[in-house]
Amino acid sequence: MAEKVPPFQQIQFAFAAYIRDPDHNPPPRGPAPERMKVYRELFFNNIENFLATGFPVTKSILNQNDWFALVQGFYATHRSNTPFFAEIGEQFLDYLQNEREPDSGDPPFLLELAHYEWAELALVVAEGEVPDPSANLITDPLGQTIHLSEVAWPLAYRFPVHRIGPDQQPSEPPEQATCLVVYRDMSDTVKFLEISPVTYRLLQILEDEGSVAAAECLKRLATEIGYSSQGLAEHGAEILRALAERGVIGAS
Structure with missing residues (x-):
């Protein structure tokens, strides 16, 4: 018999689901809707700001609605396999390459541009040394x-x-x-x-x-x-x- 999920975890799951995708998940019972909206905006804006910093050209070539839809799709559906904030860019690239269904309005260079911007970002923190001058x-x-x-x-x-x-x-x-x-x-x-x-x-x-x-x-x-x-x-x-x-x- 499957073990019953404790009530506090049910609230946690409902809270997380709503924060990720409020259009398809009801808010958890208890917290006031205006408070949930604050949480939703804080979490989403944090991720969006990081991606905007790491992929500035990608953001600049999309209109605002398309950019936010791209970020929302990643935020709602991708399950990150790393806890490190600095690796969010790699997770976003993985989502674009392997999970997201291309949109008819996508620029034909979208994936390549995102990869190039990720490479620049990833090299900032990549392990390794520059060769000594010879x-x-x-x-x-x-x-x-x-x-x-x-x-x-x-x-x-x-x-x-x-x-x-x-x-x-x-x-x-x-x-x-x-x-x-x-x-x-x-x-x-x-x-x-x-x-x-x-x-x-x-x-x-x-x-x-x-x-x-x-x-x-x-x-x-x-x-x-x-x-x-x-x-x-x-x-x-x-x-x-x-x-x-x-x-x-x-x-x-």
């Missing part, structure tokens, strides 16, 4: 064994998410994907750098394989894209220097 990597990049920074994420999107805003909202993706690396630098500032598909592939190799000899990595890339090994090495040396100066890669 003089050898600047003077002789091809002679080093290189690795990707623990706080650098190569990302590829169909849309140019780093340029999207209220006045720039593409309806169709361009022919070439947008490749970025989002990273945290030595001053703990999160930045992004637009990179070529070849540089993105280079960072993918480092992300997948760890430390790799720079010269061998460039030879492998040249084979993949059907380019001269010597030509790519000359161009690649400058790319490695630029990435090292930003703290995106380090020398092992």
